[in-house]
Amino acid sequence: MGAADVTAVPAVRLTGVSKAFGGKNVLSGLDLEVPVGTSLVVLGKSGVGKSVLLKHVIGLLKPDSGRVEVGGVDIWSVSARERDQIRRRFGMSFQEGALFDSMTVGENISFPLRRHTRMSVAQVRDRVAECLELVRLPGIEAKGPSELSGGMRRRVGFARAIALKPEILLFDEPTTGLDPINTDALVRVIQKLRESLRPTAITITHDLKVAFQVADRVALLEAGRIRIDLPPADFEASDDPRVVAFVQGDSAMDEETAPLEVSG
Numbered sequence: 223m224g225a226a227d228v229t230a231v232p233a234v235r236l237t238g239v240s241k242a243f244g245g246k247n248v249l250s251g252l253d254l255e256v257p258v259g260t261s262l263v264v265l266g267k268s269g270v271g272k273s274v275l276l277k278h279v280i281g282l283l284k285p286d287s288g289r290v291e292v293g294g295v296d297i298w299s300v301s302a303r304e305r306d307q308i309r310r311r312f313g314m315s316f317q318e319g320a321l322f323d324s325m326t327v328g329e330n331i332s333f334p335l336r337r338h339t340r341m342s343v344a345q346v347r348d349r350v351a352e353c354l355e356l357v358r359l360p361g362i363e364a365k366g367p368s369e370l371s372g373g374m375r376r377r378v379g380f381a382r383a384i385a386l387k388p389e390i391l392l393f394d395e396p397t398t399g400l401d402p403i404n405t406d407a408l409v410r411v412i413q414k415l416r417e418s419l420r421p422t423a424i425t426i427t428h429d430l431k432v433a434f435q436v437a438d439r440v441a442l443l444e445a446g447r448i449r450i451d452l453p454p455a456d457f458e459a460s461d462d463p464r465v466v467a468f469v470q471g472d473s474a475m476d477e478e479t480a481p482l483e484v485s486g
């Protein structure tokens with residue numbers, strides 16, 4: 223198989239994925255494909271299931287039906303051990319950074335290195351410093367999470383996410399609750415990580431400005447399915463009423479599109 227054939231296999235593919243909680247459908251036959259090296263941003267209203275989608279991608283949730291493939295492998299058709307190996311291809315940045323309060327910054331970032339590799343103390347120290355340099359926070363290894371601003375905690379979360387040099391980066395609402403200056407700083411870090419690491423990236427957010435700055439493609443999650451999947455400029459210019467309602471923040475127009483929702 224040639225190199226072109228290898229890259230033709232999507233980094234992530236979801237086919238007919240459905241998930242319900244307490245009888246309520248959250249994902250309803252969702253299809254999604256993310257080519258290798260692509261930055262996809264998934265937009266959607268609060269509570270629509272964006273985080274649930276992300277947890278399916280990384281294998282933290284098992285679909286009620288459908289397939290989740292990483293590099294062409296159905297992650298729920300392999301053993302638990304193989305699934306854990308596949309998960310190591312991911313780096314995930316959680317909301318608010320999700321740092322361990324009892325650990326220093328350096329200990330937080332080194333945690334996956336100490337757990338999953340046989341790197342020496344010196345190698346771990348060097349990798350931690352390298353990750354902090356990439357997120358523009360050099361030399362703060364000894365600080366505790368409580369000493370950091372919200373934006374800094376997010377960036378330390380990014381540093382931990384890239385520690386194992388993942389092929390696929392997942393960002394869960396990376397800028398929620400941040401002021402415009404910190405949001406801009408975080409966007410610049412994401413852009414730098416993409417330039418430096420060339421990963422596949424999936425970001426979920428409801429921040430349109432962030433989406434258009436970091437995405438190769440923008441998708442709209444609505445009623446359990448991906449309804450629109452377009453390059454940023456085409457998404458922004460779309461006259462589809464669902465996109466227009468989201469872009470303009472028009473609740474009246476959004477209510478007009480309600481019959482499009484899937485109930486089963």
